[in-house]
Amino acid sequence: MWTEHDRARILVVSLRMLVLCAVTAGAASLAPSAAALSPPAVDVAGIDAVVQQYRDAANVPGVAVVVTRGAEVVHAAGYGHSPAGDPITEHTPMAVASVSKSFTALAVLQLVEAGRVDLGRPVRAYLPEFTLADPRVEAITVRQLLDQTSGMSDTTFAAFRRTQPGSLQEAVAGMRTAGLAAEPGTRYSYHNPNFQVAARLVEVVSGQPFDDYLRQHVFGPLGMSDSRTGNTERDLPPSAHGHIKILGGPIAAPEPRAFGNGSGGVLSSAADMGAWLIAQNNSGRGPNGAVIASAASIERSHTPSGVAGSSYALGWDVDTTASGAPLIAHSGDLFTATAYQALLPASGYGLAVIANTGLAWGDAAALAERLIALLEGAPVPAPPGALSSLGADAVLLLLTVGTVLLVVRGVLRSGRWATRRARRPLGVVARLLPLLLPLALCVSIHRVVGALYRGRDVAWIQVPYLYPTFMLLLAIATVGGGAVLLARLVGLARTRGAQEAVDRTAVDRTAVAGR
The missing domain is CATH 3.40.710.10 (DD-peptidase/beta-lactamase superfamily)
Structure with missing residues (x-):
């Protein structure tokens, strides 16, 4: 049972606490x-x-x-x-x-x-x-x-x-x-x-x-x-x-x-x-x-x-x-x-x-x-303002737009990125792995939410109903991270292929010159 009515719906999931105020049994x-x-x-x-x-x-x-x-x-x-x-x-x-x-x-x-x-x-x-x-x-x-x-x-x-x-x-x-x-x-x-x-x-x-x-x-x-x-x-x-x-x-x-x-x-x-x-x-x-x-x-x-x-x-x-x-x-x-x-x-x-x-x-x-x-004849609380909900969703949607722009930029610049890092394999791995973090979070988000809700069971499909704009952001980040990763890997393959072709040409020229 979820009983907290107003929850913040940006990145941090808050538990709607069970009301546990005991009164007399009678x-x-x-x-x-x-x-x-x-x-x-x-x-x-x-x-x-x-x-x-x-x-x-x-x-x-x-x-x-x-x-x-x-x-x-x-x-x-x-x-x-x-x-x-x-x-x-x-x-x-x-x-x-x-x-x-x-x-x-x-x-x-x-x-x-x-x-x-x-x-x-x-x-x-x-x-x-x-x-x-x-x-x-x-x-x-x-x-x-x-x-x-x-x-x-x-x-x-x-x-x-x-x-x-x-x-x-x-x-x-x-x-x-x-x-x-x-x-x-x-x-x-x-x-x-x-x-x-x-x-x-x-x-x-x-x-x-x-x-x-x-x-x-x-x-x-x-x-x-x-x-x-x-x-x-x-x-x-x-x-x-x-x-x-x-x-x-x-x-x-x-x-x-x-x-x-x-x-x-x-x-x-x-x-x-x-x-x-x-x-x-x-x-x-x-x-x-x-x-x-x-x-x-x-x-x-x-x-x-x-x-x-x-x-x-x-x-x-x-x-x-x-x-x-x-x-x-x-x-x-x-x-x-x-x-x-x-x-x-x-x-x-x-x-x-x-x-x-x-x-x-x-x-x-x-x-x-x-x-x-x-x-009860008591003062009726004012109705909730839509500003907090609207503001949270607006921020998340703006972040989603920003993420799309970063993804487009990352894909377009993947060739240049690959050229700079083609000869540094360890540095390449360190820079590519973070692109998989959104995917890891997306796959396990229901477990994260369940843990934050103090062990309540949550199915993955239920999370978008709780936090639709956050899940949209996470989905875009997951797809975008994969797109940038793929583009960079393709760029690395092309760069290394081109470099190997240059190296082979140089070897051939050296061999010809030595005859």
Whole structure:
């Protein structure tokens, strides 16, 4: 999960830090009942104004927003358009990414209520196909999957860099070579495969495909008719496609290849997310009166694990707002879209934001932060300025132009360069090797980014989505370095060939003169 919204995107990659501010485990119990809440007092026009102001400042093409309070939807609306130009409405299905984890956790808790699953029992008691290369897999419990303390980690299993599976069964089978980074239950580590295993567990225990299970037991009862799940980016409808930004402007882009069901595969709308938030804030009861879980299960899902350094509960993260009020939330990030859901137990508000711009800009969470301030009656932070993003991209694009000019100059002067250095082989090697440095960085850039992101798994194709103008510069430098290297080698070959011809002529003349 990436939660830092404003990152510098020149040469140095900064980690969007996980929010790990622990608050009391009983924060969820502070939620007032629907009957105790006063009628919604939020200014709907104010919500529209904050959203529009942010969209204009941050160049976000499409956003869906819902605000609830108690058992009521205060406001649900869509703004802007999809990459295809279709208007975003409150019923437009969009990708909620890792917000999906709270749905997976709820599905498991439903099976717990039915007596079919015990959170404290090993996962393999229900899912024998779940095997790892580490024998400690036998000790991983169902709860540890949901609170991300299983010991599985991006550092021991490259979920993005592997060949991507097409189903939950394939996803779990592909984990056989994975190791553990810690003893189960001792350390928090955000790792998408935890929830893919949990979703597969739901399939096996219930005997239903995961999408069918959610439709029957969550989406259907709550009236979430716009919602479903998908396995990979190929399952995204046109309305869920998104954008990257260059020079501050949005550019439609396909989502890179990745498997996400269970961990990030839910598609939903503002209207549907309103029903979901109401159930979360209303002890499991939806706006239509349907009960999807007991009050105890809802509270359990909002209670952190208690593991040192973790504020993560079961598919939710427990934090505080800028004013210090309890906050139960979860962000969701794809490379072309972001989402954010939040519960404010002290006031009974719920909030969800879905934006069709990618995780490098964190627009859903940034907009949610401003809407939360509005709901709390606090000053709303000013929208982000486009200057920093525009400036970074402009600098990188100028460097790219400069690199092209240097490459052209290097190629044109390769003959002269070769003539000066033809008889100094060691000096030639020392001057040619640096031309391969951009290639070395380009090939390994995903590993560099992963290391700077504290061990998170990053596939090479994902890096251009995070830093498009930097990758353009690196690509030009790589191709340009190769072109200059090749031109210089050709120049050296020609120079040496010409020199050898001169030497042979001189020898021939000497031989003739000596006769």
